[in-house]
Every structure is written in C-alpha cells, then in structure tokens.
Amino acid sequence: MKSILQKPTYVFVVLGIAFVVFDVMAYVLAKFPGEINFACTPGAYFTPGNLVYSAVFSLLFGLFVVGFYELLKHKSGPDASLLSLSGIGILFAGLTTFCTACTIPVISLFGFSVGLSFFTDYNLYFKIAAMLAMIISIYLLNKQLLKECDCG
Amino acid sequence: MKKDNNSLVVAIVFASIVISGSLVFFATQFEGAGGISESDIEKRVQDGIEEYQYNEAFPLVAVGGADEDDDAVMGDPNAPITIVEFSDYECPYCARFTTQTLPRIIEKYIDTGKAKLVYRDFPLSFHPNAVGAAVAAECAREQSDDATYFEFHDKLYEGGALSTERYVQYARELDLDLSEFNSCINDESKADEVQNDFEDGQRYQITGTPGFVINGRLISGARDYAVFEYLIEKELEN
Structure with missing residues (x-):
C-alpha cells in the first residue's frame, strides 16, 4: 500500500473513489429514514458523527479498490477471506447508513420472513464491525501485495 | 466606684x-x-x-391541545388528558408502541377515565402501504364505530406485510360488509382525510413516527412507558 500511495495517480484515484462513495453515503444519510428516540424520521442519521464515519469508510473503500486493482494487474486473484471480509464490511456499512427497521422492516428469503431491525438496534456495533472488516481487508490485501509483487 | x-x-x-x-x-x-x-x-x-x-x-406545541379533527377516539371524550397520536401503520416503532406501551397506558389512564387517545395518521413517504392501511382502518370505522377502528388498528400492527388482501381479510374477520368496504378503500376522499392528518401533524412539529401531542406537549418516538407516565402525571397535577 505504501508504494501504491507514493504514486500520485493512485492517490487521486483513491480520493476520487472516496468522494463518490462519501457523496452516496451522505445522500442516504440525509434522505433515507433514520431512527431518533425510537421514531422513524427522514434524515435523522445525518449527524456529524455519521458524516465523519462515512468519510473514513469512504477513504478505506478507495484504498481497498486501488489495492485490489493493483493485485489484479499482477494477475493474481485475491484470497477468498479478503473478498468475504470486504463484502461484509460494505454490506454492514451500507445497512447502517439508514434505519433498516424503518425502511425494510421485513425481507423474505427462501419463504422465510426475516426482520432487519437488529441493524438499527445494534447500529453502533455493526458500524464498528464494518470498519474493522475494511481495515482487516486492507491489511490482508497489503500482505498479499507484498507477497505477489513486493508492491505493498 | x-x-x-x-x-x-x-x-x-x-x-x-x-x-x-x-x-x-x-x-x-x-x-x-x-x-x-x-x-x-x-x-x-x-x-x-x-x-x-x-x-x-416536552415542548408546548399546541396551546389548549392538538386538534382532534374527527378521528377515532379511545376512552372518555371528557377525560382531562388528551393523547393525540400521529402514527404510520408501516412503522416498526409505532407497532412497538402499540404492542408494548399502549396497553399499560390504556390500563392505567384510559380505562380509568383520566385520558383519551385520538389516533391520527402520519404516513411517511418511504412507506408505500401506509396510506392504504390508514384508509382501510377509516373504512372499517365508517361501517361501525371507534371500537371497530381500534380492533382493525391492532390487527394492522400485528405484523407482516400490508396489502389489500390483508385489509379485506380483517374486514371479513370483523364482519364488515365487504362490498361496501371494497368500494370505500378506493375512495379518494379517505386519502384526503389521511393527508389532512399528516398536514396537521407537521403543524405540531411532528417529524417522525410515532409522535404524540399530550395536552399540547410534544413527545417524539416510542419512548418507555415511564416517560409517558411522567408527562401524564405532571399534566394531571396541573
């Protein structure tokens, strides 16, 4: 990662991706329902704390995408664990930027109805899990880059 | 000396x-x-x-209490405390309030004549079935009375996805005239009544659901029973 970030092109790409992701997250925070005092309220998650979280997550996502691209350039497929972890991180971050309980209280999977309110009830824990998943993914990606092309 | x-x-x-x-x-x-x-x-x-x-x-948002319009009322119409609830049938926190907190308020304050509950609709834009459910409940009331309205209301909050089939099923369970019910749920004027409730809610600074105006004072959200108890007791003292 260190050597990647020494290339100005990659730095700009990281920032560009981060801005796009941040814009999407900020839009969701401002327009989608959030939860405040156990009430479904449009835009309730548009708080300074959530904006900082979105900014940090967007940067991590940008870093991950650039690292992933570099790995593919060296014709090496990423580890399954790395992909799964980053997927979990993106999923959790996505589902905690709005109030799932207010938006999609129930989803049907294979004939079973599953409530998604736990994403709202344990919002903070899922946010931390999303951030950790992205950080570990980037760490694993960096390790693989060092192994494959000594370009980590 | x-x-x-x-x-x-x-x-x-x-x-x-x-x-x-x-x-x-x-x-x-x-x-x-x-x-x-x-x-x-x-x-x-x-x-x-x-x-x-x-x-x-609990800011005072409606001096003299919120407008009750001609909506369904539970309890003694002359009760000293008026709880005006602005709610959305697709909102999980409204269901939480209805199933967990409301029964305790009914037992302690509504059944004893100290308070009455006025149910008004506040369908949020991101809940596509909320207006339909609110209209269906109004149609149930039109054929019968406020008690039937609240029976229908309880069924709507029982859980599961809201749909016209469910409304008709509930109407059947409550022995309502189905042909009248079916024509009523397609009546535009009922949706206007729901919209009127929504606009009134905005006037009282309701931004999310559930929202309550208790003797003119605002509470937002499905708070613990203790919060409602505190406010009602304080208003009874006054």
Whole structure:
C-alpha cells in the first residue's frame, strides 16, 4: 500500500473513489429514514458523527479498490477471506447508513420472513464491525501485495 | 466606684440581651411578613430548573391541545388528558408502541377515565402501504364505530406485510360488509382525510413516527412507558 500511495495517480484515484462513495453515503444519510428516540424520521442519521464515519469508510473503500486493482494487474486473484471480509464490511456499512427497521422492516428469503431491525438496534456495533472488516481487508490485501509483487 | 462599675457591666449585659433579642424578634417577623428564606430560594430555583427542563423535554406545541379533527377516539371524550397520536401503520416503532406501551397506558389512564387517545395518521413517504392501511382502518370505522377502528388498528400492527388482501381479510374477520368496504378503500376522499392528518401533524412539529401531542406537549418516538407516565402525571397535577 505504501508504494501504491507514493504514486500520485493512485492517490487521486483513491480520493476520487472516496468522494463518490462519501457523496452516496451522505445522500442516504440525509434522505433515507433514520431512527431518533425510537421514531422513524427522514434524515435523522445525518449527524456529524455519521458524516465523519462515512468519510473514513469512504477513504478505506478507495484504498481497498486501488489495492485490489493493483493485485489484479499482477494477475493474481485475491484470497477468498479478503473478498468475504470486504463484502461484509460494505454490506454492514451500507445497512447502517439508514434505519433498516424503518425502511425494510421485513425481507423474505427462501419463504422465510426475516426482520432487519437488529441493524438499527445494534447500529453502533455493526458500524464498528464494518470498519474493522475494511481495515482487516486492507491489511490482508497489503500482505498479499507484498507477497505477489513486493508492491505493498 | 466599684459599685458603679458593676452597674455598668450589668447595664451592658442587659442592653446586649435586649438588643440581640429584638434583632432576632424582628428578623423572624420580617421573614414571616414576606421575606424569603434560603430554603425557599433553593426550592424556587429548583422548581424553575425543573420547569425549564420539563418545557425543553416536552415542548408546548399546541396551546389548549392538538386538534382532534374527527378521528377515532379511545376512552372518555371528557377525560382531562388528551393523547393525540400521529402514527404510520408501516412503522416498526409505532407497532412497538402499540404492542408494548399502549396497553399499560390504556390500563392505567384510559380505562380509568383520566385520558383519551385520538389516533391520527402520519404516513411517511418511504412507506408505500401506509396510506392504504390508514384508509382501510377509516373504512372499517365508517361501517361501525371507534371500537371497530381500534380492533382493525391492532390487527394492522400485528405484523407482516400490508396489502389489500390483508385489509379485506380483517374486514371479513370483523364482519364488515365487504362490498361496501371494497368500494370505500378506493375512495379518494379517505386519502384526503389521511393527508389532512399528516398536514396537521407537521403543524405540531411532528417529524417522525410515532409522535404524540399530550395536552399540547410534544413527545417524539416510542419512548418507555415511564416517560409517558411522567408527562401524564405532571399534566394531571396541573
């Protein structure tokens, strides 16, 4: 990662991706329902704390995408664990930027109805899990880059 | 000379006792005649802080209480406390309030004639079935009474996805005239009534669901029963 970030092109790409992701997250925070005092309220998650979280997550996502691209350039497929972890991180971050309980209280999977309110009830824990998943993914990606092309 | 000195000492002691006694006497008289003791000041400051905190926590948004319109009412119409609930049938927190908190409020305040509940609709834009459910409940009420409305209301909050099939099923369970019910749920004027409730809710600073105006004071969200109890008791005191 260190050597990647020494290339100005990659730095700009990281920032560009981060801005796009941040814009999407900020839009969701401002327009989608959030939860405040156990009430479904449009835009309730548009708080300074959530904006900082979105900014940090967007940067991590940008870093991950650039690292992933570099790995593919060296014709090496990423580890399954790395992909799964980053997927979990993106999923959790996505589902905690709005109030799932207010938006999609129930989803049907294979004939079973599953409530998604736990994403709202344990919002903070899922946010931390999303951030950790992205950080570990980037760490694993960096390790693989060092192994494959000594370009980590 | 020595006798004179003794007299002087006695006179000084006497004068001191009389003056001190007088001061104490006047001080107590002054306090009793409208003076404020330290404990009084403390109490007044404490009361002021409590009142400020009360007004901050439960702002007065409708002097004299919120407009009840012609919506369904549960309880004694002359009850001293009026709880106007603005709710959305697709909102999970409204369901939480209905199933967990409302039964306790009914038991302690509505059944005893201390409070009444007025149910008004506040369908949020991101809940596509909320208006339909609100109209269906109004149609159930139109054929019967407020009690039927609340039975229909309870069924809607039981869970599961809202749909026209479910509304018809509930209407059947409540022995309503199905052809009348079906034509009613397609009646545009019922949706206008729901919209009117929504606009009134916005007027009372309702931004999310559930939202409540209790004797003109705003509470937002499916808060714990204790919060509602505190506000209702305070309003009963007043």
